[in-house]
Amino acid sequence: xKNEKEILKVEHLVxxxxxxxxxxxxxxxxxNKGEVVVIVGPSGCGKSTFLRCMxxxxxxxxxxxxxxxxxxxxxxxxxxxxxxxxxxxxxxxxLFPHKxxxxxxxxAPLKVQKRDKKEAEQEAEQLLDRVGxxxxxxxxxxxxxxxxxxxxxxxxxxxxxPEILLLDEITAALDPEMVREVLQVxxxxxxxxxxxxxxxxxxxxxxxxxxxxxxxxxxxxxEEGHPADFFAKPETERAKQFLNTFHYEAIDAQA
Amino acid sequence: xxxxxxxxxxxxxxEAAKMTIVIALIGIILSLLIGLLCSMIKKLEIPVLKTIxxxxxxxxxxxxxxIQLFFLYFGLxxxxxxxxxxxxxxxGLTFLGGSYMAEAFRTGxxxxxxxxxxxxxxxxxxxxxxxxxxxxxxxxxxSIPVLCANVIFLIKETSVFSAVALADLMFVAKDLIGxxxxxxxxxxxxxxxxxxxxxxxxxxxxxxxxxxRYAGFGNTGTxxxx
Numbered sequence: 001x002k003n004e005k006e007i008l009k010v011e012h013l014v015x016x017x018x019x020x021x022x023x024x025x026x027x028x029x030x031x032n033k034g035e036v037v038v039i040v041g042p043s044g045c046g047k048s049t050f051l052r053c054m055x056x057x058x059x060x061x062x063x064x065x066x067x068x069x070x071x072x073x074x075x076x077x078x079x080x081x082x083x084x085x086x087x088x089x090x091x092x093x094x095l096f097p098h099k100x101x102x103x104x105x106x107x108a109p110l111k112v113q114k115r116d117k118k119e120a121e122q123e124a125e126q127l128l129d130r131v132g133x134x135x136x137x138x139x140x141x142x143x144x145x146x147x148x149x150x151x152x153x154x155x156x157x158x159x160x161x162p163e164i165l166l167l168d169e170i171t172a173a174l175d176p177e178m179v180r181e182v183l184q185v186x187x188x189x190x191x192x193x194x195x196x197x198x199x200x201x202x203x204x205x206x207x208x209x210x211x212x213x214x215x216x217x218x219x220x221x222x223e224e225g226h227p228a229d230f231f232a233k234p235e236t237e238r239a240k241q242f243l244n245t246f247h248y249e250a251i252d253a254q255a
Numbered sequence: 256x257x258x259x260x261x262x263x264x265x266x267x268x269x270e271a272a273k274m275t276i277v278i279a280l281i282g283i284i285l286s287l288l289i290g291l292l293c294s295m296i297k298k299l300e301i302p303v304l305k306t307i308x309x310x311x312x313x314x315x316x317x318x319x320x321x322i323q324l325f326f327l328y329f330g331l332x333x334x335x336x337x338x339x340x341x342x343x344x345x346x347g348l349t350f351l352g353g354s355y356m357a358e359a360f361r362t363g364x365x366x367x368x369x370x371x372x373x374x375x376x377x378x379x380x381x382x383x384x385x386x387x388x389x390x391x392x393x394x395x396x397x398s399i400p401v402l403c404a405n406v407i408f409l410i411k412e413t414s415v416f417s418a419v420a421l422a423d424l425m426f427v428a429k430d431l432i433g434x435x436x437x438x439x440x441x442x443x444x445x446x447x448x449x450x451x452x453x454x455x456x457x458x459x460x461x462x463x464x465x466x467x468r469y470a471g472f473g474n475t476g477t478x479x480x481x
Contacts, residue, residue, distance in 0.1 A: 055377050084379030094374040098392045108378040111388055160378060 005032040006069070007164055007195055008054065013063035015046075015053055022061065023049050025219040031197065031212075033163075036190045038198045038206040038227070041216035042242055047199045050216070051168045054197065055088045068163070084112060087162030091169040093149040095141035095156070101128070102137040105156045113160070120159070127155040131185050147178030151185055164195040171202060183209075203246050207231050215239045260440050264431060268448050271427045275452065278341065278423075279410045282348030286409065287402070289349060290356025295386065297357070298364050308357070315354035321415045323347050328419040340421040347419075348409060355405045363398030364390060399467040403460035410453060424448050 013027040023046045031037050039047045052058045054065065056074035064071050072082050095104050102124055109120040128134045131151040141149055150170055157165060167186065171179040183205045190196065190209050200206055206213060206227065213230045215223040215238075223230065223239045234240050293308045315323075327343040338346065367390050375385030395402075417426035428445040432438050 057373055057376065080376070080379050080381045080384075083377055086377075088377040090370060090374065092370060094368075094370050096371065096374070096389055096393075098396065107388060108380065111384060112379045156378070 005034075007031060007033045007035075007067070008197070009064075009066040010054075011064040011066070013050075013053065013065065014061040015049060015058060015063075016061055023219050024053070027063070027219070027221070029214070029221065031195070033195050034193050036194075036196045036198065036209055036211045037214060038200060038210035038212070039214045039216055040200065040203070040206055040242070041214075041222075045216040046219040047216050048168055051088075051166050051197065051199050054166055055083060055086050080112075084108075084160055085163045086166065087157035087160060087164070088166040089150070089153050089157050089168065089170050091172045093141075093146070093153040093170075093173075095144075095149055095152055097141050100138050100140055101133070101144070101152055104141065104152060105159055108156070109159055124155070124159055127158055128152075130188075131155055132181075145178060146174045147181045150174065150178075150182045154182075154185055154189075158189075164197065165189070167196060167198045167200070169199050169201065171200065171205075203231065203243070215242065217242070256443075257437060257440055260435070260437050261444060264441075265444060267427045267431070268424060268444050271422060271424045272448050272452060274421075275410075275413050275416075275423050278344050278348065278416070278421075279413050282345050282352055282413075283406055283409055285345070285349040286352025286356045286405075289353030290358075290360050293353065293357035294360035294364055297361060298390075299382065299386070312354040312357055315350055316358075320347060320351050320412050321418055323350055324415065324419050340416075340419050343419045344413070344416045344421050344423075348412065351412065352405065352409045355408070356402065359398045359401035359405055360394060362401060363394030363396070366397045367393045396467045400464050403464060406460065407453060407456060410456060411449070414449070 008029075008031050010027055010029040013024055013029075014022050015024040015027075016022040023044075027046075027050065039050065041047050049058060053060055056065075056072060056079050059074060066072070067082060067086065073079065076082075095101075096107065099107060102121070105124040105127070106117075106120055109115045109124075110117060125134060125137065128137055131154065133148060133151055133155075136144060136148065136152075141152070144152065154170075170186075171182050174182065179202065183202065186196070186198070186205075187209055196209075198206075198209065210227040213225060213227045214221055215230065215234070215236075217238050223234060223236050225235075230239070231243065234243055293312065296304045296308050324343055324347045327338060327347055328340070331338060371389055371393070372382075372385055375389040376382070380388065413423060414425045416423045417429060420426075424445055428441045431441040435441075
């Protein structure tokens with residue numbers, strides 16, 4: 001392993017659905033431990049697909065995904081062991097409806113990691129307290145709001161002690177007033193040094209949380225840079241156009 | 256109505272009912288196991304086994320139990336396989352029930368969204384563990400009304416066992432009619448026997464259905480937000 005800090009590396013990844021046009025074309029990318037990388041781009045640009053490939057939820061056509069110096073493969077025998085180190089939170093939270101909040105959080109630590117019940121429960125309660133939901137530990141997912149469910153989903157991923165967290169548009173299904181409570185949790189994680197790869201449509205949040213921004217369009221990285229530079233003066237025409245779609249009122253006023 | 260006759264011969268019905276219960280119970284438990292296995296094979300798309308399961312389900316669901324029993328009891332001996340009446344009854348009931356149970360489980364499994372499976376995988380569960388801990392508990396809760404209906408259906412199907420010379424309720428009734436010509440009394444006791452068997456099962460099923468729908472999922476609580 002050449003670079004001790006490198007956690008995730010992608011080499012020439014090509015991915016298509018059902019033998020159609022590739023949704024990711026020759027995609028290469030690298031990120032370090034402790035880094036927060038945010039991926040933005042128009043719908044259908046391949047950002048969610050990319051995230052799903054990182055967790056081996058999608059088969060890939062060609063290329064390599066390297067996690068901590070070792071190539072990973074969804075057909076591999078230890079795929080489930082590697083996934084324990086790669087946490088993922090989905091847009092639709094997907095808590096397990098048949099389990100209580102505590103049950104949702106404890107299922108994987110107890111069944112997958114075979115941890116001690118007392119110890120895991122203690123950690124679950126600490127994490128719930130941190131996201132302000134300790135009083136909901138015995139409730140069921142249906143009794144929670146979207147924002148609360150998403151915070152539980154984050155805790156459910158965190159308790160596995162992942163080395164990297166993948167967040168796939170985690171606020172896209174939420175009412176605006178609930179977006180903040182979820183993003184606040186993510187901002188705190190970033191402050192604590194959590195390595196995260198985030199797909200989002202919240203540009204203000206991206207600017208606040210990212211160490212590096214990737215702009216994706218049609219399956220390719222069009223622009224990459226520090227958030228301050230990217231959001232203030234994007235270099236490419238496509239990135240400019242994309243960012244402008246978030247300021248339609250301003251454009252109207254100028255015209 | 257000859258009450259004397261009823262008093263004298265009801266113990267025969269009790270004996271036959273006991274046998275029906277034992278055979279139905281064994282058949283239903285085996286049906287559930289086979290159904291569960293078949294539905295998992297179908298969902299996990301295991302090659303070869305999946306084709307075998309599909310053929311079995313079509314064969315079993317599209318032939319009557321009576322014909323299946325005839326095949327087991329009168330057909331197999333010609334091939335050198337002789338089964339007792341009891342074995343035929345259990346095998347026949349299981350052969351029929353397995354496919355119905357498989358389809359019941361399958362509807363439940365299909366109702367669980369794929370992203371639940373993905374959530375499990377992304378937490379580090381193997382496919383098998385995800386199935387066991389995440390998909391199946393939700394699937395079974397959804398399947399319970401159909402599973403219960405199948406249990407009642409299978410108990411009722413036991414009434415054809417007399418065709419393979421098993422001394423079940425129907426057999427006793429036919430026997431008594433044949434010997435004593437007490438048609439009304441014999442049939443009355445037959446109907447009552449099945450009612451006594453099935454009513455409690457129906458009630459238990461209703462109770463389980465209600466629990467599966469409301470308990471455990473927190474559906475009774477208030478739903479706030481989105």
